Amino acid sequence: MRGSGCYFYCGFPERFPSRHPVTRVACLIVTEQRTPSKLDRACDTYVHNLAKLSPLSATAWGIHGRDGDIENFSPEYYDSLAVEARTLLATVMEEEAAGDNTLDDVDKVTAAVLKDRLGVELAKHERGENYRDLNNIASPIQSIRDTLNLTPKRHMQSRLAAVPAALEGYKESLTLAASQGNVAAIRQINEVITQCIDLAKDGSMLERLGVGRHAQEVPQARAAFGEFAEWLKQELAPQAPTDDAVGRERYELFSHEFVGAHLDLDEAYDWGLERLKDITAEQERIATELYGSDVGVKEAMERLNKEERYQLHGTDALKEWMQGIADKAISDLNGTHFDIPEPVRTIECLIDPAGTGGIFYTPPTDDFSRPGRMWWSVPAGEEVFYTWQELTTVYHEGAPGHHLQLGLALTERDKLNLWRRVACWNSGHGEGWALYAEQLMAELGYLEDPGFRMGLLDAQRFRAARVALDIGVHLGKKTPDGQGVWDADYAGEFLRSHTAMADANLRFELNRYLGWPGQAPSYALGQRLWQELRSDATEAGLSAVEFHAKALAQGSIPMEILRDVVMG
Numbered sequence: 001m002r003g004s005g006c007y008f009y010c011g012f013p014e015r016f017p018s019r020h021p022v023t024r025v026a027c028l029i030v031t032e033q034r035t036p037s038k039l040d041r042a043c044d045t046y047v048h049n050l051a052k053l054s055p056l057s058a059t060a061w062g063i064h065g066r067d068g069d070i071e072n073f074s075p076e077y078y079d080s081l082a083v084e085a086r087t088l089l090a091t092v093m094e095e096e097a098a099g100d101n102t103l104d105d106v107d108k109v110t111a112a113v114l115k116d117r118l119g120v121e122l123a124k125h126e127r128g129e130n131y132r133d134l135n136n137i138a139s140p141i142q143s144i145r146d147t148l149n150l151t152p153k154r155h156m157q158s159r160l161a162a163v164p165a166a167l168e169g170y171k172e173s174l175t176l177a178a179s180q181g182n183v184a185a186i187r188q189i190n191e192v193i194t195q196c197i198d199l200a201k202d203g204s205m206l207e208r209l210g211v212g213r214h215a216q217e218v219p220q221a222r223a224a225f226g227e228f229a230e231w232l233k234q235e236l237a238p239q240a241p242t243d244d245a246v247g248r249e250r251y252e253l254f255s256h257e258f259v260g261a262h263l264d265l266d267e268a269y270d271w272g273l274e275r276l277k278d279i280t281a282e283q284e285r286i287a288t289e290l291y292g293s294d295v296g297v298k299e300a301m302e303r304l305n306k307e308e309r310y311q312l313h314g315t316d317a318l319k320e321w322m323q324g325i326a327d328k329a330i331s332d333l334n335g336t337h338f339d340i341p342e343p344v345r346t347i348e349c350l351i352d353p354a355g356t357g358g359i360f361y362t363p364p365t366d367d368f369s370r371p372g373r374m375w376w377s378v379p380a381g382e383e384v385f386y387t388w389q390e391l392t393t394v395y396h397e398g399a400p401g402h403h404l405q406l407g408l409a410l411t412e413r414d415k416l417n418l419w420r421r422v423a424c425w426n427s428g429h430g431e432g433w434a435l436y437a438e439q440l441m442a443e444l445g446y447l448e449d450p451g452f453r454m455g456l457l458d459a460q461r462f463r464a465a466r467v468a469l470d471i472g473v474h475l476g477k478k479t480p481d482g483q484g485v486w487d488a489d490y491a492g493e494f495l496r497s498h499t500a501m502a503d504a505n506l507r508f509e510l511n512r513y514l515g516w517p518g519q520a521p522s523y524a525l526g527q528r529l530w531q532e533l534r535s536d537a538t539e540a541g542l543s544a545v546e547f548h549a550k551a552l553a554q555g556s557i558p559m560e561i562l563r564d565v566v567m568g
Helices: 038-053 055-061 075-097 105-126 140-147 153-161 163-179 186-200 217-239 248-259 265-291 297-306 315-333 387-397 402-410 418-423 427-443 450-474 488-496 503-515 521-539 544-552 559-567
Strands: 006-008 311-313 347-351 359-362 372-376 384-386
Touching: 038 055, 038 075, 038 105, 038 418, 055 140, 055 418, 075 105, 075 163, 105 248, 105 418, 105 559, 140 163, 140 186, 153 163, 153 217, 163 217, 186 217, 186 503, 248 265, 248 427, 248 450, 248 521, 265 297, 265 450, 265 521, 297 450, 311 315, 315 347, 315 372, 315 384, 315 387, 315 402, 359 387, 359 402, 372 402, 384 387, 387 402, 387 427, 387 450, 402 418, 402 427, 402 544, 427 450, 427 521, 427 559, 450 488, 450 503, 450 521, 488 503, 521 544, 521 559, 544 559
Parallel strands: 006 359, 347 372
Antiparallel strands: 311 384, 359 372
């Protein structure tokens, strides 16, 4: 059954809704090479300073020099990040105060994006959100684990040797947060305990990193994860709340962070439920087309799974199929719907050894020495994969999704500084684009087969369900049936009724939403903003091809700012 929803892994997580007003920016049209401005240079310095503070981020970005290190995730570490953010924000304010003559159109966009993103970062830091950071998908444990897959082999032993100190620093932050009454929900702590035990046990992925099973650093790192799991169990878990909901105030901050726009959350919740009704009706029509009027959506999906033409057996077959689909999409789209530069025409499709059930993309390094990669983290025992479900996922992760989006930004060296190319990431823009890309491939005729259309709709339905679920749980809204208030149990049944996902993956996904508030809705809500922007841009005279080129040339920026850039 369908794997868990994808996510983009950038190495340096978004931290930061802005307490600074969004600056209206000029339409950006650059036809000649720019000389880097003072603001560009400040941004480049900022990225290199972050790379020194956060070696895991440096590896993700392809900035070498600390590939054998790990940040210690201590309170001092997070405080240092805040100092860097305040310093850069002060530079922005100084440049704007100096007058418009100091900032060209590119700088004006950069300044608006910096104020938005750094404003969110500092707001979160002031509330102690970074110290308490712990969930099943995007907190320090997963950053350490997942970056090991990107670490050059010659630095692996050194990085593994840094694991114990990193986990000790992380304990300090979690302890400080707990003293302030800020502890992650018990559900997230239990999930991280399980992940740490998996890393600590015999045969864990740490023994498959090319260091050698008996190298000293491997058992030391395994032991450190085991000790951290025990510390979580004995020290932090007894202080943890059982309620998963974060409440409206915190959720509004997270929503702006991830979507990159100020939303009416109640309207977004209602929209998610209405969108579900529309998608379900279309699925019912396709179920009838496939198997007759007496077959419902659930039965149609079960029948699709039994059709051999949609089946892949084993991870080798999955990897080969992924690679073939991704390569063909790049070849077909280049020169027709997109101009894809040569370095972006290469993507690697890989199986992630962590086995968590996630599907994610890691971008190329800034110099393309490491290509963009699509990772499928297959849970143990899962051997059959269904192409009718997953074709749209490959388009989401590859081209025209994340791979094209992130790769094109990296080629804009003449106008985008290093921060905008590699370190600035907004989920509503990025994940919204990737979900928009799935629908775009349907528009271009790549999903004409009714089974593949059912898969696209299953993915769209799943993302719409997450809008209602995420907002419903964290804001404590009444359930759609009016019988109670959203909680984890209701959310699980709601999610199960709206996806073909396997139970193991569904459990992972549900826990992800409960512990990473605001992120999951950014896909469908971001797609909605992309579609609205394209409609307005084409009404204003741009072709779809022109719109895509202009919008993607900006890098991953908040959707409110992208609208100002595209519409002028």
